[in-house]
Amino acid sequence: MEPQTIIQEIAPSLYLLRVNDRQTRYFEALWEIPEGITYNAYLLKTPEGAVLFDGWKQPFTDAFVAALEQLTPLDEIKHIVIHHMEPDHSGTLPKILALTEAKPTVWGHPFTQRLIAGLCGLQPSFQAVKNGTRFAFGGRELVFYHAPWLHWPETMVTHLPQDNLLLTGDIFGGYGIPEGVFDDEVALLDQWLDSARKYTISVIGHYKDKIGKNIRTLTDKYGLQPSMILPAHGLLWRQAPQRVVQAYLDWGEGKSQPGKVTVVYSSMYRYVERAVQVAVDELRARGFRPVVHRMVDDKRAGLADILSDLADSEAIVLGTETYESDIFPLTEFLLHEMVNKVAFAKPLLAIAVFGWAGAAGKKLHTLLENAPYEPVRIVEFKGLLTEASEAQIREGVRAMVADLRAE
Ligand SMILES: Cc1cc2nc3c(=O)[nH]c(=O)nc-3n(C[C@H](O)[C@H](O)[C@H](O)COP(=O)(O)O)c2cc1C
Ligand SMILES: [Fe+2]
Ligand SMILES: [Fe+2]
Numbered sequence: 001m002e003p004q005t006i007i008q009e010i011a012p013s014l015y016l017l018r019v020n021d022r023q024t025r026y027f028e029a030l031w032e033i034p035e036g037i038t039y040n041a042y043l044l045k046t047p048e049g050a051v052l053f054d055g056w057k058q059p060f061t062d063a064f065v066a067a068l069e070q071l072t073p074l075d076e077i078k079h080i081v082i083h084h085m086e087p088d089h090s091g092t093l094p095k096i097l098a099l100t101e102a103k104p105t106v107w108g109h110p111f112t113q114r115l116i117a118g119l120c121g122l123q124p125s126f127q128a129v130k131n132g133t134r135f136a137f138g139g140r141e142l143v144f145y146h147a148p149w150l151h152w153p154e155t156m157v158t159h160l161p162q163d164n165l166l167l168t169g170d171i172f173g174g175y176g177i178p179e180g181v182f183d184d185e186v187a188l189l190d191q192w193l194d195s196a197r198k199y200t201i202s203v204i205g206h207y208k209d210k211i212g213k214n215i216r217t218l219t220d221k222y223g224l225q226p227s228m229i230l231p232a233h234g235l236l237w238r239q240a241p242q243r244v245v246q247a248y249l250d251w252g253e254g255k256s257q258p259g260k261v262t263v264v265y266s267s268m269y270r271y272v273e274r275a276v277q278v279a280v281d282e283l284r285a286r287g288f289r290p291v292v293h294r295m296v297d298d299k300r301a302g303l304a305d306i307l308s309d310l311a312d313s314e315a316i317v318l319g320t321e322t323y324e325s326d327i328f329p330l331t332e333f334l335l336h337e338m339v340n341k342v343a344f345a346k347p348l349l350a351i352a353v354f355g356w357a358g359a360a361g362k363k364l365h366t367l368l369e370n371a372p373y374e375p376v377r378i379v380e381f382k383g384l385l386t387e388a389s390e391a392q393i394r395e396g397v398r399a400m401v402a403d404l405r406a407e
Contacts, residue, residue: 046138058091083169205341211252254344265319
């Protein structure tokens with residue numbers, strides 16, 4: 001089936017080239033995205049030729065070439081700007097360079113040149129940019145700024161000062177295939193902010209400390225207050241650009257939504273589930289809003305969805321069991337990614353169940369020893385939930401609530 005594409009002029013002579021990717025099931029071969037994803041490239045047309053910003057993932061190369069040809073003969077592309085070299089945006093670069101006889105100049109962070117050589121085996125004519133490098137072309141102006149580690153080391157953004165537009169690559173991007181192009185064309189904007197949080201936490205969460213630093217450099221040091229934010233995934237922000245900027249700062253700091261508690265558990269035969277339900281009831285009774293993710297025999301919550309909810313929760317409840325003298329393997333993987341991507345000082349209550357010789361509790365101690373969660377409480381017991389273990393769980397929730405209220 002032909003991929004669905006959108007080609008649209010979004011500002012004078014600036015075109016969006018968007019493809020809706022419904023075939024990638026695991027983004028970066030890791031993150032479940034039943035909602036799909038878009039790749040947004042941009043083309044600026046001028047009387048002197050065109051400037052292409054980024055591209056699409058490699059399987060969409062033919063569609064990308066066809067989309068570009070609707071806007072311009074390929075030889076009119078005189079410059080290509082690379083915001084970062086991850087192949088979801090640079091997968092089409094080799095083909096574009098091969099098809100353009102008047103070889104375009106590639107613009108990017110100094111490190112980008114080495115990545116083009118390493119990942120594509122190519123050495124195109126290259127212009128390295130510094131913070132604030134200006135490029136005037138065909139009556140338009142482009143100004144580049146570095147934004148390292150959002151998402152790759154050599155990430156940069158492009159400001160078009162005449163229209164006050166900011167092309168941001170992955171920054172401010174989201175999963176999902178919005179029904180409109182702009183933030184004022186979708187019915188449920190909050191849902192798209194959630195999609196952007198899921199994308200940001202799963203893809204950029206490891207570099208969360210760079211989020212506030214880079215964004216504040218752009219806004220405070222360089223005074224950027226763009227009227228439109230044009231990311232490489234998902235919605236374009238023109239109605240509420242400041243809203244997505246603020247949301248991004250909040251995610252980088254792990255700011256919590258009042259009352260939200262993420263509850264995540266694995267359970268083979270529902271022993272853990274019964275125990276976790278006690279915590280859920282206790283949380284509800286105390287006015288909290290538990291958001292529950294299950295890893296059970298008929299449902300497996302997506303890891304990116306779990307991480308995304310953890311990022312803006314006030315507290316965490318984690319349930320798991322002993323499996324082959326160790327912690328349940330999916331929980332171990334989850335904890336690895338939690339510590340990696342949602343490393344915020346939030347209270348955590350863990351519930352561990354075993355059959356004959358508990359190992360999950362011990363492993364939790366080890367895995368959480370150097371984790372940022374604070375305070376950590378672990379309740380461990382054998383087999384069926386007893387009155388005593390139920391009381392321990394309720395007490396754990398009460399203590400967690402007291403921590404939160406004491407802040
Ligand atoms: C495949 C499998 C392996 C298990 N391995 C261990 C083990 O090594 N040590 C132990 O104490 N219990 C072990 N158990 C028992 C579980 O930890 C115990 O039944 C627990 O209540 C399961 O909770 P769940 O049904 O919510 O997953 C195992 C259970 C299963 C099904
Ligand atoms: Fe990326
Ligand atoms: Fe990306």
